[in-house]
Amino acid sequence: MHARRYLLTGLALGLSLLPRLPATTVDAPDIDSLINQSDYVVRAVVKSATAEWREHAGQRYIGTRVELEIREVVKGAPPSPLVLDLIGGRIGEDELAIQGMPKFHVGDENVLFVHGEKKQMLPLVAMMHGVYPILRDASSGEAYVLRSNGLPLYSAQDVSLPMNRLSAVKQQNPSARPLTAGAFIRQIRDRVAIVQPATREK
Amino acid sequence: MKNKTLPLVLCVLAGLLAAISAWSFTYITDQRDSGTPLPLKWPPGSVAIQIKLGSTANLSDGTSFNTSAQAAAQMWNTHLGNLQITTSFAPEGPASESNTLNELVFASDIFGKAFDGNTVAVTTVWSRGNERTRADILYNSARTWDSYDGPTRSAIDLQRVTLHELGHLLGLDHPDEAGQSVQAIMNSRISSLDSLASDDITGAQNIYGPAGQPANDSFVNAAIITLSPNNTATLGGYNTNATKQAGEPNHADNAGGRSVWWRWTAPAAGPVTIDLRGSYFDTTLGVYTGTAVNSLTAIASNDDLSASPHIQASSVTFNAVAGTNYFIAVDGFDADCAGLTLNFSFSPTGPLLPVITSQPVSATVTTGGSVSFSVTATGATGYQWTFNGGNIGGATGATHTISSVTAANAGSYRVIVSNAAGSLSSDTATLTVNAPPAPPAPPPSSGGGGGGGAPSFWFYGALSLLGLARLLLSRR
Numbered sequence: 001m002h003a004r005r006y007l008l009t010g011l012a013l014g015l016s017l018l019p020r021l022p023a024t025t026v027d028a029p030d031i032d033s034l035i036n037q038s039d040y041v042v043r044a045v046v047k048s049a050t051a052e053w054r055e056h057a058g059q060r061y062i063g064t065r066v067e068l069e070i071r072e073v074v075k076g077a078p079p080s081p082l083v084l085d086l087i088g089g090r091i092g093e094d095e096l097a098i099q100g101m102p103k104f105h106v107g108d109e110n111v112l113f114v115h116g117e118k119k120q121m122l123p124l125v126a127m128m129h130g131v132y133p134i135l136r137d138a139s140s141g142e143a144y145v146l147r148s149n150g151l152p153l154y155s156a157q158d159v160s161l162p163m164n165r166l167s168a169v170k171q172q173n174p175s176a177r178p179l180t181a182g183a184f185i186r187q188i189r190d191r192v193a194i195v196q197p198a199t200r201e202k
Numbered sequence: 203m204k205n206k207t208l209p210l211v212l213c214v215l216a217g218l219l220a221a222i223s224a225w226s227f228t229y230i231t232d233q234r235d236s237g238t239p240l241p242l243k244w245p246p247g248s249v250a251i252q253i254k255l256g257s258t259a260n261l262s263d264g265t266s267f268n269t270s271a272q273a274a275a276q277m278w279n280t281h282l283g284n285l286q287i288t289t290s291f292a293p294e295g296p297a298s299e300s301n302t303l304n305e306l307v308f309a310s311d312i313f314g315k316a317f318d319g320n321t322v323a324v325t326t327v328w329s330r331g332n333e334r335t336r337a338d339i340l341y342n343s344a345r346t347w348d349s350y351d352g353p354t355r356s357a358i359d360l361q362r363v364t365l366h367e368l369g370h371l372l373g374l375d376h377p378d379e380a381g382q383s384v385q386a387i388m389n390s391r392i393s394s395l396d397s398l399a400s401d402d403i404t405g406a407q408n409i410y411g412p413a414g415q416p417a418n419d420s421f422v423n424a425a426i427i428t429l430s431p432n433n434t435a436t437l438g439g440y441n442t443n444a445t446k447q448a449g450e451p452n453h454a455d456n457a458g459g460r461s462v463w464w465r466w467t468a469p470a471a472g473p474v475t476i477d478l479r480g481s482y483f484d485t486t487l488g489v490y491t492g493t494a495v496n497s498l499t500a501i502a503s504n505d506d507l508s509a510s511p512h513i514q515a516s517s518v519t520f521n522a523v524a525g526t527n528y529f530i531a532v533d534g535f536d537a538d539c540a541g542l543t544l545n546f547s548f549s550p551t552g553p554l555l556p557v558i559t560s561q562p563v564s565a566t567v568t569t570g571g572s573v574s575f576s577v578t579a580t581g582a583t584g585y586q587w588t589f590n591g592g593n594i595g596g597a598t599g600a601t602h603t604i605s606s607v608t609a610a611n612a613g614s615y616r617v618i619v620s621n622a623a624g625s626l627s628s629d630t631a632t633l634t635v636n637a638p639p640a641p642p643a644p645p646p647s648s649g650g651g652g653g654g655g656a657p658s659f660w661f662y663g664a665l666s667l668l669g670l671a672r673l674l675l676s677r678r
Contacts, residue, residue, distance in 0.1 A: 027321075121321070
């Protein structure tokens with residue numbers, strides 16, 4: 001009964017509150033690959049998101065600087081504050097959008113898989129697959145992890161599933177509860193410990 | 203770069219996607235609008251793309267990258283109503299943000315930032331306001347590309363990726379990212395689907411319409427509305443490629459230009475509500491009686507359902523009279539156009555709506571003065587006055603008075619009158635606030651004044667009168 005309530009709450013809140021993250025053509029890495037490609041894995045809250053005009057090789061474009069307040073470091077030694085440098089944003093009536101680039105709003109809390117190098121098109125690994133919004137259940141206060149499409153995550157292994165495929169965990173156990181932020185981070189830590197640094201993709 | 207053998211990078215998802223149970227296309231919308239944002243779209247006409255991918259015809263299906271991408275554009279074109287993608291070829295080279303071309307290129311970076319290794323291709327889109335102005339499609343040059351039909355192979359099929367990215371260029375988003383399960387080229391991951399699916403086509407046509415004029419473009423061809431047993435109807439349609447007829451009235455006081463028509467005969471008396479929620483453009487709505495488009499009697503009209511939050515769909519309510527033919531016109535604000543949904547509800551057994559017999563009247567008041575707006579409505583049991591679209595706290599009577607007007611009170615006032623049958627809005631009354639008159643100015647000077655100026659006309663006049671008086675007195 002509780003699980004159903006959590007699921008329904010998560011689904012409803014996830015779909016209603018989260019900005020949708022439009023996407024482009026991206027391969028979804030599995031959890032180990034996500035971890036291995038990340039310099040940092042953090043749980044963080046968006047402090048500010050500022051769009052600005054920029055120039056590269058004579059080409060003018062809009063970029064957005066997203067400053068994060070780190071709540072928990074899961075992997076790596078990120079700088080503080082951690083800043084994501086994104087292509088795209090809106091200034092007045094003008095907007096540049098890369099379809100698939102996640103959008104960040106002040107106050108959003110996410111688990112993020114982050115590239116350290118600033119030269120990446122997107123500092124998140126695999127675009128929408130590198131951001132996992134955290135949503136708090138209003139009644140219980142529990143923090144749950146969602147996929148970028150606003151649907152609950154049931155296992156860290158589900159990160160590589162197509163967005164419209166039901167979790168195996170949920171298929172086997174219809175009353176399974178969505179993954180809490182704490183449980184997701186524990187599963188990531190477990191994988192970080194298992195995967196040897198020498199085998200990590202960089 | 204191309205046709206190299208790389209490890210299998212694409213997931214074959216055949217058999218995954220369930221049968222279509224409902225349309226689930228999604229759109230890239232105007233995020234400036236916090237109400238019901240509309241899709242960002244290209245203005246009607248054509249969008250020209252320059253393909254710079256390579257002209258060597260050595261791919262598995264016998265095409266070149268250029269012609270494979272061109273074929274993808276043509277696949278979209280066959281389904282689009284008021285927009286066509288025109289193609290041209292140019293030598294391979296980078297995309298430039300300095301020009302105004304929409305380019306398709308292989309690239310290793312965007313603005314100096316490298317592709318994520320997981321990313322196959324991206325579409326960058328510039329927009330101004332709610333219109334798309336430019337877009338480039340960049341294919342990751344580090345991946346292996348080919349062109350073929352059927353199940354995915356180790357090399358990526360450029361044509362299906364182009365179909366997908368052109369969908370983004372047009373304004374479509376990912377249905378699977380919106381939590382939907384549907385077969386579509388617009389899903390976020392490549393599958394064995396190598397052509398447009400019904401969901402993709404319907405999604406694009408809701409923005410740009412299908413080819414040809416709508417059958418109900420003209421007043422005389424108004425489509426007949428038939429209600430379900432519960433006296434409702436949900437109708438779909440388009441006003442793309444529709445026209446405005448000579449003598450046709452402006453709907454909701456906007457010139458519009460792309461109207462389509464429906465006709466409904468009331469089987470009994472009762473309140474009717476029509477709204478256009480679910481439409482993909484900024485609508486206007488008008489309801490009329492009459493027999494010719496140039497001599498209609500307006501019954502009700504509306505532009506936006508709500509100003510705050512901003513809902514650009516229109517809505518009207520009116521009391522139907524048994525046996526009367528009602529003509530319903532749907533147009534676009536400033537001729538906006540796309541797919542539309544018309545929701546119709548009739549209540550033949552319920553109470554009638556209030557009837558407004560006297561509308562609030564616009565007024566002009568000086569700062570500090572007072573003003574009253576009034577409405578007379580028979581059958582009304584509730585009133586709510588609004589200012590610039592937002593409810594005014596406590597303003598729930600038939601008259602709304604502002605006792606000491608300030609400049610901040612200037613704007614649009616309406617009242618929503620209601621009873622058990624529903625509610626309807628009055629006409630808009632505008633309050634204009636004038637600044638108080640300036641203090642009296644000193645008497646005008648026309649020459650004279652200090653400093654040795656010439657005597658004025660009045661001085662000469664007074665002098666002449668004085669001289670005349672002395673002359674008369676001296677004669678006595």
